[in-house]
Amino acid sequence: MDRNQFITAFAAAFDKISENTKYNFQNHCVRTAFIAVRLGELLKLPRTDLYDLYAYALLHDGGVSWHDSKFVNGTPEERLIAKKNHSENGEALIKDFPFITEHKDIIKYHHSNWDGSGPFGLSGNAIPVFSQIIHISHKAALLYAMRLTRKEVSDAIEIERNGKFSPTLCDAFAALTSNPGFWVSVSDSFINDTASYPIITDEKSQLSLEQLIPIAKIISAITDSKSAYTENYSASLGEKATVVADFYKYDDEHKTKITLAGYLLDIGKLSIPSSIEDKPGKLTDDEFATVKSHPYYTHLILSKIPGFEDITVWASNHHEKINGKGYPLGLGGDDLSEESRILAVLNVYQALIQPRSYRMSLPPEAIANIFNEEIANGNLDERITKDILSIFNK
Numbered sequence: 001m002d003r004n005q006f007i008t009a010f011a012a013a014f015d016k017i018s019e020n021t022k023y024n025f026q027n028h029c030v031r032t033a034f035i036a037v038r039l040g041e042l043l044k045l046p047r048t049d050l051y052d053l054y055a056y057a058l059l060h061d062g063g064v065s066w067h068d069s070k071f072v073n074g075t076p077e078e079r080l081i082a083k084k085n086h087s088e089n090g091e092a093l094i095k096d097f098p099f100i101t102e103h104k105d106i107i108k109y110h111h112s113n114w115d116g117s118g119p120f121g122l123s124g125n126a127i128p129v130f131s132q133i134i135h136i137s138h139k140a141a142l143l144y145a146m147r148l149t150r151k152e153v154s155d156a157i158e159i160e161r162n163g164k165f166s167p168t169l170c171d172a173f174a175a176l177t178s179n180p181g182f183w184v185s186v187s188d189s190f191i192n193d194t195a196s197y198p199i200i201t202d203e204k205s206q207l208s209l210e211q212l213i214p215i216a217k218i219i220s221a222i223t224d225s226k227s228a229y230t231e232n233y234s235a236s237l238g239e240k241a242t243v244v245a246d247f248y249k250y251d252d253e254h255k256t257k258i259t260l261a262g263y264l265l266d267i268g269k270l271s272i273p274s275s276i277e278d279k280p281g282k283l284t285d286d287e288f289a290t291v292k293s294h295p296y297y298t299h300l301i302l303s304k305i306p307g308f309e310d311i312t313v314w315a316s317n318h319h320e321k322i323n324g325k326g327y328p329l330g331l332g333g334d335d336l337s338e339e340s341r342i343l344a345v346l347n348v349y350q351a352l353i354q355p356r357s358y359r360m361s362l363p364p365e366a367i368a369n370i371f372n373e374e375i376a377n378g379n380l381d382e383r384i385t386k387d388i389l390s391i392f393n394k
C-alpha cells in the first residue's frame with residue numbers, strides 16, 4: 001500500500017479538524033498539499049522530498065486544538081501563543097510517521113515568519129524550507145477559502161514579501177499562480193483530483209498492513225483530540241483490540257486488521273460538529289441523528305483504501321447491536337462477524353471506563369452490571385462480552 005495513498009483517504013476527515021474556526025475550511029489540507037507540491041517542483045526539490053512534503057502538508061493542521069478559540073479570536077499575543085502550542089502539538093503528533101527523507105521540525109516551524117516575527121523567533125533560511133513552503137501554501141489555501149478573488153489572493157501573498165515569506169517563495173508563488181490552470185486546479189470541484197503526489201520507486205513508500213499501525217495511531221490521536229471526553233479513546237480501543245486478538249489467538253495479519261479497525265473506527269466523529277459533540281445537555285432528535293451518522297462516515301473513508309474491505313466493515317459496525325437496534329444500518333446478529341462484535345463490546349467498555357463531565361470512570365462492579373443488562377437486552381454478544389470482561393475488568 002502506498003503510504004501517501006493511505007493518508008489521502010483521510011483528507012476529508014483532516015479538513016474537519018479546523019471547522020470550529022470562522023472560515024470555510026473545506027479542502028484546506030488537500031489544497032495546502034497541492035500548492036506545496038507545486039511550489040516544491042518549482043524549487044526543483046527531489047521527488048522523494050516532494051513525496052514527503054505532500055504528507056507534511058496534508059497533516060500540517062493535525063495539532064489544531066479544538067478548544068483553543070484564541071487561535072482565531074485572541075489578542076495578537078494570545079494568537080502567537082496559540083500558534084506556538086498548535087505547532088508543538090502538531091510536531092509531537094507526527095513524530096512516529098514513517099517519512100522517507102531526513103527533515104526536522106517541519107511542523108514546529110510551519111508558522112515561522114521570514115522576518116523572525118513568528119512563534120519561536122526563527123528567521124530567514126534558518127527556517128526549514130519545507131516549513132516555509134507549508135506556511136505560504138497554508139496561507140494561500142486560507143485566502144482562497146475566504147472567497148477572495150485571484151488578484152486579492154496574489155496581492156495578499158505579495159504584500160508579505162520579506163515579511164512572512166521569502167522573496168524566493170513569493171516569486172515561485174507568482175509564477176505558479178500566473179498559470180490560469182492553477183485556479184481551476186485548486187477549486188473545490190477539482191482539488192481532490194488534482195492534488196496528486198509524485199509516485200516514487202523508493203521501497204519505503206510501500207507499507208505493509210502492519211506498517212500502517214503507527215499512522216493509524218496518529219489518526220486516532222487526531223480523532224481523540226476533538227473532544228475533552230474522548231481523550232485517548234480510540235488509541236486505547238486500538239490497543240485493547242490487539243489484546244483481544246491475542247486472547248482469541250488470531251494470526252498476525254488478522255490481529256493487525258482488527259487493531260487497525262480499533263484505531264480508526266471513530267474517524268467519522270470528526271464529521272460531527274463540536275457544538276453537538278460537546279453539548280452539555282440532552283441532544284435533540286436531529287442532533288442525535290447526526291451523531292449516529294459517524295460510523296457511516298467512517299465507512300466512506302475506510303472503503304476508499306485497497307485491502308481494507310474487512311477493516312471497513314468491522315470498524316463501521318461498532319455501534320451495531322445483535323438485536324438489530326444499533327446504528328447506522330440496524331444490522332442484526334446474522335450480519336455481525338466476531339470481529340464486529342468484539343469492537344462493539346470494546347466500544348461500550350471504553351466509554352464506561354472513560355470519565356465524563358457528569359461522572360468519574362466507573363468501578364468494575366458497576367461495569368459488570370451494565371454489561372449484564374446489555375446482554376439481557378440482546379445488545380451485545382454474551383460470550384465475547386464475558387471474555388472481554390475477564391481480560392480487562394479487574
Ligand SMILES: [Fe+2]
Nearest residue numbers: 060061086111
Ligand atoms: Fe498551522
Ligand SMILES: [Fe+2]
Nearest residue numbers: 032060061138
Ligand atoms: Fe493550515
Ligand SMILES: [Fe+2]
Nearest residue numbers: 265266318319
Ligand atoms: Fe463511535
